[in-house]
Amino acid sequence: xxICPVQLTKDLIACxxxxxxDEGAQVxxxxxxxxxGFACHPxxxxxxxxxxxxxxxxxxxxxxxxxxxxxxxGPLDAWTSPPFTPTVRDGVLYGRGASDMKGSVACFTAAVxxxxxxxxxxxxxxxxxxxxxxxxxAVDGTAKVLEWAEREGHLPDxxxxxxxxxxxxxxxxxxxxxxxxxxxxxxxxxxxxHAAYPARCDNPVPRLVKLLAAxxxxxxxxxxxxxxxxxxxxxxxxxxAGAENTVPGMAQATFNSRFCSDWSGESLAAHMRExxxxxxxxxxxxxxxGSEVFLTDPGPWxxxxxxxxxxxxxxxxxxxxxxxxxxxxxxHRHCPVVECGGVNATIHQxxxxxxxxxxxxxxxxxxxxxERYFGAV
Numbered sequence: 097x098x099i100c101p102v103q104l105t106k107d108l109i110a111c112x113x114x115x116x117x118d119e120g121a122q123v124x125x126x127x128x129x130x131x132x133g134f135a136c137h138p139x140x141x142x143x144x145x146x147x148x149x150x151x152x153x154x155x156x157x158x159x160x161x162x163x164x165x166x167x168x169x170g171p172l173d174a175w176t177s178p179p180f181t182p183t184v185r186d187g188v189l190y191g192r193g194a195s196d197m198k199g200s201v202a203c204f205t206a207a208v209x210x211x212x213x214x215x216x217x218x219x220x221x222x223x224x225x226x227x228x229x230x231x232x233x234a235v236d237g238t239a240k241v242l243e244w245a246e247r248e249g250h251l252p253d254x255x256x257x258x259x260x261x262x263x264x265x266x267x268x269x270x271x272x273x274x275x276x277x278x279x280x281x282x283x284x285x286x287x288x289x290h291a292a293y294p295a296r297c298d299n300p301v302p303r304l305v306k307l308l309a310a311x312x313x314x315x316x317x318x319x320x321x322x323x324x325x326x327x328x329x330x331x332x333x334x335x336x337a338g339a340e341n342t343v344p345g346m347a348q349a350t351f352n353s354r355f356c357s358d359w360s361g362e363s364l365a366a367h368m369r370e371x372x373x374x375x376x377x378x379x380x381x382x383x384x385x386g387s388e389v390f391l392t393d394p395g396p397w398x399x400x401x402x403x404x405x406x407x408x409x410x411x412x413x414x415x416x417x418x419x420x421x422x423x424x425x426x427x428h429r430h431c432p433v434v435e436c437g438g439v440n441a442t443i444h445q446x447x448x449x450x451x452x453x454x455x456x457x458x459x460x461x462x463x464x465x466x467e468r469y470f471g472a473v
Contacts, residue, residue: 099128099209101459102189102452104202106182108164109191115165115231118145121198122164122226128205129224132212139244141236144229148241150250151208152221158469159223159252159431160462161238161423162201162259163230166193167444174446187452194450196443200258201226203438203455207462211470218470223252230423238423242430254397255433256465257424260440261416266457267409271435272398273417274425275323275354277386278361280368282307284379288337288345297343301335303377304347308333310371311351316364322391323356323417326364354420361385387421390428397432404464405436409457436461 111121122145126136134149169179169192177183179192193199201224208222225245229237245251262268284304289297308330319325328351335347355364365383372379392398398415405413413436427433438458442448 098213099202099206101199101203101206101455104128104205105189105194105199105450105455106191108198108202109182109193110180111164112180113164113166113193113228114168116144116228116236118164118228122147122228125164125201125205125226132209133217134224139241141240144227144232144236146228146237146241147226148223148245148250149226150221150223152218155220155253156469157221157223157252157254158466159225159255159427160204161225161255161257161427162197162204163227163237163423164198164201165228165231166196166198167231170446176447179448184452188449189452189455190447190449192448194448195260195438195440196448197258197260197437199450199455200260200437200458203458204258204462206459207466210459210463211466215467215470218466220470222466223250227423234423239426242426246430251430253431254469255424255427255431256401257422257427257433257435258437259422259424259435260437260443261435262437262439264439264441265411266439266454267405267411267413267461269416270398270401270405270413271417271419271424272415273322273357273391274387274389274419274421275326275356275417276359276361276364276389277421278353278355278364279384279386280351280353280365281382281384282349282351282372282379283381284347284377286343286345286347289343291341291343294343299343300347301344303379304333304335304349306375307372307377307379308349308351310375311368316353316367317356317358319356320358323389326353326355326359328353355389357389357391359389361388387425390425391417392428392432392434395432398434400468401434401436401465404468405461407464408460436465
């Protein structure tokens with residue numbers, strides 16, 4: 097009998113798998129996959145549990161990627177019902193992970209079971225790469241499993257990442273790329289002293305303000321056909337000597353840029369140094385490269401996923417590259433990757449939820465992807 101996506105979502109929500117703990121979520125999922133004939137390969141890197149499961153050994157090979165870890169629930173008394181007690185109210189399932197992204201994992205698993213029930217084993221391979229590290233540092237999860245998959249001959253031909261991609265309604269969007277992320281931390285040094293004797297101090301704050309103004313005075317670019325303009329946001333400013341009558345001896349600021357394909361992390365960092373150097377202010381800066389920009393070129397795989405969404409929902413999804421980062425950034429080095437999932441309106445929030453209709457609809461989308469990819473329709 098095919099797996100029920102709602103029941104499996106409930107069962108996964110009931111596992112309080114706050115990153116990087118698993119609390120039985122991947123064991124539960126693995127049991128369902130083994131029952132369908134998958135060869136399961138649990139593996140841990142550091143404290144992070146991961147699961148790679150594959151049905152079949154030949155190509156073509158479609159890999160679904162997801163995660164069973166979730167963010168902390170926040171204040172428990174703010175939830176209408178306990179975050180790890182799946183609860184249905186008025187056709188909506190509430191619980192941490194309902195949208196991000198235990199619901200998606202359950203829907204793909206249910207779609208595979210429906211495919212096998214209707215068509216038998218696929219003429220190729222289906223795999224799932226499930227990590228417990230997506231909401232964490234993302235160091236010991238998908239990236240390392242893919243390294244293992246490359247060594248063991250399990251790299252896929254295409255990948256589908258089940259992150260929630262729709263702002264309001266199922267079928268609105270799929271993602272065919274992601275912007276890059278670059279963080280900079282600026283330090284300006286001065287000399288601490290009494291605010292009433294400025295000649296004996298060297299206040300670094302005005303110089304830091306000048307540097308930040310130089311970074312933000314002009315747009316970084318105008319974007320392009322696939323990406324919105326790059327952004328730069330000041331996210332932290334700090335200068336404190338511990339007393340209101342004391343000039344600080346150091347001022348610091350942190351900024352984050354989400355950049356389009358006009359840049360690499362290295363070229364954008366060099367451009368920012370040019371802007372800062374032009375001020376004549378002495379400063380120190382350290383960059384942290386979060387991820388590089390990537391784009392899945394227009395072609396058969398994005399077209400297939402978009403067609404499957406239209407078949408299942410009647411909507412033609414927009415192909416976007418907005419939002420934060422995801423584990424899709426690890427797949428694009430190996431194969432075409434598209435993100436397609438549920439509605440993200442409540443992710444990471446109190447009373448996170450997914451409608452029962454959306455869980456059924458997402459299962460239909462994934463089933464249609466499988467049928468189109470393996471030529472069953």
